[in-house]
Amino acid sequence: MTLKPPTFVSELRSRTRTGVGLDYEIAQEKAASLGRIGRRLEHAIAALKTFDAAPRGAGAATREPLVADAAEALWMLAVQRESSGCCDLASILRDYGVPPEVAARMGPACH
Structure with missing residues (x-):
């Protein structure tokens, strides 16, 4: 006689491996990615504001990047x-x- 686990156990295992667990990992990566990109924007804006607040020694060529x-x-x-x-x-x-x-200049960089 072979014993078979209840169906909810096998469903839980498959959902954990492929469904819910994977969805959770994808959501974590999306959140982490948004955080990284948001910090990059914060740092870029801070660098621009720091440049604008500094005495005018450098010109537009330095500000453009x-x-x-x-x-x-x-x-x-x-x-x-x-x-x-x-x-x-x-x-x-x-x-x-x-x-x-x-x-106004939002878009991908053209290197």
């Missing part, structure tokens, strides 16, 4: 949030204090 980096980081965050179902760009602009110049 800072604006481009912030614009690319903004684009990356917007795309990542949209892929997660959050499509409100206005909240990103407001919450991160994105300068209008950066928002």
